[in-house]
Amino acid sequence: MKAVDYVDLVVPKGQFVAIVGASGCGKTSVLNMMAGLVSPSTGQVLLNGKPVVGTSRSVGYMFAKDGLLPWRTARANVSFGLEVRGTPREERNRRAQALLEKVGLGQFGNAFPSQLSHGMRQRAALARTMAIDPEIFLLDEPFAALDAQTKVVLQEEFVRIWEESRKTVVLVTHDISEAVAMADRVIVFSPRPGRIRADIMIDLPRPRDIEGIRYDDKFVKIARRVWLELGHSH
Amino acid sequence: MKNIVNLTDKTLPQAASHPVKARTPLGENQLAITATQIAIALSALGIWQYSVEAGWIDRFFLAPPTEVFAFLVQYARSGELWRHGSVTIQETIMGFLSGSILGVLCGLAIGWSRFLDRVFTPFLTIFNSLPRVALAPMFILWFGIEMTSKVLLSFSLVFFIVVVNTEAGVRSVESDLNMMARVTGANEFQRFMKVVLPGAVPAIFAGLKIGVVYALLGVVVGEMVASRAGLGQQVVEYSNTYRPAGVFGTLAVLAVIALVLNFLMLSAERWLMRWKEV
Numbered sequence: 001m002k003a004v005d006y007v008d009l010v011v012p013k014g015q016f017v018a019i020v021g022a023s024g025c026g027k028t029s030v031l032n033m034m035a036g037l038v039s040p041s042t043g044q045v046l047l048n049g050k051p052v053v054g055t056s057r058s059v060g061y062m063f064a065k066d067g068l069l070p071w072r073t074a075r076a077n078v079s080f081g082l083e084v085r086g087t088p089r090e091e092r093n094r095r096a097q098a099l100l101e102k103v104g105l106g107q108f109g110n111a112f113p114s115q116l117s118h119g120m121r122q123r124a125a126l127a128r129t130m131a132i133d134p135e136i137f138l139l140d141e142p143f144a145a146l147d148a149q150t151k152v153v154l155q156e157e158f159v160r161i162w163e164e165s166r167k168t169v170v171l172v173t174h175d176i177s178e179a180v181a182m183a184d185r186v187i188v189f190s191p192r193p194g195r196i197r198a199d200i201m202i203d204l205p206r207p208r209d210i211e212g213i214r215y216d217d218k219f220v221k222i223a224r225r226v227w228l229e230l231g232h233s234h
Numbered sequence: 235m236k237n238i239v240n241l242t243d244k245t246l247p248q249a250a251s252h253p254v255k256a257r258t259p260l261g262e263n264q265l266a267i268t269a270t271q272i273a274i275a276l277s278a279l280g281i282w283q284y285s286v287e288a289g290w291i292d293r294f295f296l297a298p299p300t301e302v303f304a305f306l307v308q309y310a311r312s313g314e315l316w317r318h319g320s321v322t323i324q325e326t327i328m329g330f331l332s333g334s335i336l337g338v339l340c341g342l343a344i345g346w347s348r349f350l351d352r353v354f355t356p357f358l359t360i361f362n363s364l365p366r367v368a369l370a371p372m373f374i375l376w377f378g379i380e381m382t383s384k385v386l387l388s389f390s391l392v393f394f395i396v397v398v399n400t401e402a403g404v405r406s407v408e409s410d411l412n413m414m415a416r417v418t419g420a421n422e423f424q425r426f427m428k429v430v431l432p433g434a435v436p437a438i439f440a441g442l443k444i445g446v447v448y449a450l451l452g453v454v455v456g457e458m459v460a461s462r463a464g465l466g467q468q469v470v471e472y473s474n475t476y477r478p479a480g481v482f483g484t485l486a487v488l489a490v491i492a493l494v495l496n497f498l499m500l501s502a503e504r505w506l507m508r509w510k511e512v
Contacts, residue, residue, distance in 0.1 A: 035417055057419040067414030071432050071509040081418040084428070112509045132419060 003029040005193035007043075016162065016169040018179035020226060021189030027172045028140055030194070034170060035061050035138050047136070057085070060134030062142040066125040068113040074100060074124045075109035081132035092131075099127040103157060119150035126158065137162075139171040143178065155182055156210040163207050176230075180223045181210045188229040198229040297479035305479040306486065319487060322453055322465040325381050326495070329388025330449035334442055337393045341400025341441075345434070346426060351401070362394045367455045374460045384464070388452035392445040399441025403434030436510075439503045446495045454488065465491075 003026035011017050021027045032038045033045050036055045045052040047059075068077045075096045082092035100106050103123040105116075113121055122142065129137065142158075143151045159182055162169060173179050179186045180202055188198040202222060204213060213219050260266055279299045285291050286298040297305070309315045344350045344358075370387055377383035407430050415425040457466025465484050472480030 037413070037417070055416050055419070059417070061417035063410070063413070065410040067410045069411060069414075069429065069432070071435075071507075080415075080420075080428070084415075084418065084420040084424045114510070128418065 003193060004189075005195050007194065007196055009187065009196065011168060011170060013168055014166045016171070016182065016184045017187060018171045018173060018183035018185070019187045019189060020173060020176060020179045020230065021194060022191050022230065023174055025189040025191050026194030027189050031138050031140050031170060031172045034136075035059055057132070058135040059138055060129040060132055060136070061138045061140070062125060062129045063140040064142060064144045066113070066121040068121055068124055068128075070113050073110050073112055074105060074116065077113070077124055078127045078131050080128055085132070095131060096127070099131055100124070102130075102161065103127045119146055119154065122146060122150075122154060123157070126154070130161070135167060137167055137169040137171075139169065139173075141173055141175075142171075144173070144175070151178075152211050158182070159208060159210055176223050176226045177214055177219075180204075180219060180226060181208065181213055186222075186226055188226055190231065197231075198226075200225065200229070293478075294476060295478060297477075297482055301479040302482045302486065305483040309480075309483060315487065318463050318465050318468050318484075319491070321381065321463045322450075322457065322488075323491060325384040325453040325456075325464065326388060326450045326491070328381075328385045329452060330392055330446055330495075332385070333389040333392025333449065334396045334445055336389075337396025337441070337445070338400050338438060340393075341397040341438075342404060342431070342434070344397065345401040345404025346430065358394065358398060362398060366390050366394075367452065370452075370455050370459045373456060379460045379462060384453045384456035384461070387456040388449045391448040391452040395445045395448060396438070396441045399444075400434060400438050403437025403441075404430055406437055407433030435506055439499070439506070443496070443499050443503070446499050447492065450488070450492055450495065 007030055009017075009030075019027045019030065029038065033040050034047075034052065036045075036052045036059075039053075047056060068074075069080070072080070075093065078096040078099055079087075079092040082095060087095075097106070097109055100109050103126055105120060105123055105127065108116060108120065108124075113124070116124065122145070126142070143154055146154060155178060169183075171179065171183060183202055186198075186200045186202060187196055188200070189195065190197040200222065204216070204218060204222075282296075283298045283300060286293060286296055306315075344354055367387070369390070373383045373387045373390075377386055411429050411433060412425060415429045420428060453464070454466035454469070457464035458470050461467040465488055468484045469481055472478075472484065
């Protein structure tokens, strides 16, 4: 059973790419190949010209589940990646605290995940992903499990932080407006086995107002085009 | 919109008619619960006492609570309680510690390694389904009537329980946590130490809590089969010499030991899993 068929995709450094497709179209499989979590049965994945073998420490990965360790405080969770890289305790605590503040959790460093709301946990997960200062962010529907309002707030937060650093991002999502509002480029996948059906550049200005841009004419046109490319006839 | 307004209008007067301070439900009233428990315990003891004194039950078969109590006072004063009790406690602790330490280590190894899991699972299933207390006479034969045989019997009970629970604990660690650790750059050793081991703690403790009960059980059974000292040996001696007060008194001491061991386990568990309490 093939998840994806023929996918040829080049992501230039610093680009924010969103992959959109129906569930089961293999978009997560492609992301997991980029992350080195699974290897492609044929073909290869290159990162800076080198084949991806296993997980890489220069990649930050985020998924719909927060993956926070329930026995660690928010701060200890954020510093997990630094801890496994051997960063001294003092420095990692300092950096974890700075990142918690960046995602609006400055007051919650000592809270356990069970004491945080859904949105707060996903913020902590975002801080954990940023703590290792990855070259590339791979995001697998990181906002999918959140309620509508928290989702927009977190999307805004992510884009605001991203616009400061402009790291390469690959975002997998089934949410068209999320893809168009956040990304520089949207790749539309066909249903299983996944193939690239369209490659659309999003020339909306930056910095972007993730919520407000949804009412922009240009945004609406692009979103509509993505919708049609997904195979819907009207 | 209109419907919602009507709904609140209807429920409001009803809510207001309730007293301002709600009464504590019976299930939350600690005083009522404790009082009922004491009442039950006292009436059970009272019925027990009265049924012997009224002659419903022969003193030959059942000693009344007052006699059991008198026995315990005398037992403690003579130093016999300590002499036998300390043997049982020592054997239990040694059996429990050796069984649980080795059990946790083997359980972690089996839970972590797919190879070891597939090799040992059939053996574990066989040993676990075997009623190992039935081996008590053989343990006496192999290891003598001193403490060694009891410690080993106790060990054999605790070990398999803890292995199986630890293994289940390792497997119960959520796959997202393992995935998070991998993509965040943890190597396999770090993933084991920082994700799998702490993640298995709740299940390990579930095993240890059962294990501590079985540790005492193994020791008492071993002592009952053949021993020079220990509370199990005392139970047999008192029942063979038709002294029910001695049997019940010794059982009361064993119950206290079991409660203390349980309490220690619960305290350790609470401390290790303080993240669970919110």
